[in-house]
Amino acid sequence: MEFRCADLERAARYKLLIGLVYPRPIALVSTVNANGVLNAAPFSFFNVAADEPPLVMLSFNRRTDGTMKDTVRNIRRMEEFVVNLVDEDIANGMVLAGQELPETESEF
Numbered sequence: 001m002e003f004r005c006a007d008l009e010r011a012a013r014y015k016l017l018i019g020l021v022y023p024r025p026i027a028l029v030s031t032v033n034a035n036g037v038l039n040a041a042p043f044s045f046f047n048v049a050a051d052e053p054p055l056v057m058l059s060f061n062r063r064t065d066g067t068m069k070d071t072v073r074n075i076r077r078m079e080e081f082v083v084n085l086v087d088e089d090i091a092n093g094m095v096l097a098g099q100e101l102p103e104t105e106s107e108f
Contacts (some may be wrong), residue, residue, distance in 0.1 A: 018044060018092040027085040028094050029058065031074035033103060040107040041071045046083065056083055063100055070103050 005013050018024065027046040031039045045059035060072050075081050086094045096108040 006075045026086050028086050030082045031071050033074045038106045038108045039070045042098045066075055
């Protein structure tokens with residue numbers, strides 16, 4: 001079966017890509033901004049890229065208005081983040097953390 005990603009609408013392309021790796025863990029990435037506001041964001045596109053040096057790979061989309069997401073800005077400013085794996089007990093909270101909230105409001 002062949003697909004030309006350029007010929008697919010964004011939603012169809014996303015659905016195809018997320019189905020390639022299953023089961024796929026979701027990372028809950030936590031950061032803090034310069035004002036001390038905590039941020040949590042789920043990432044379905046992440047992986048371990050290497051162990052020496054230890055590298056974790058995250059893939060970022062933009063917010064629906066085209067601006068950079070808080071997580072990216074926080075990582076660039078503060079130069080740190082934590083990758084948390086989500087279990088079933090906090091899955092609903094992870095989904096809620098995926099909402100687009102103002103930078104001044106914590107997803108926690």
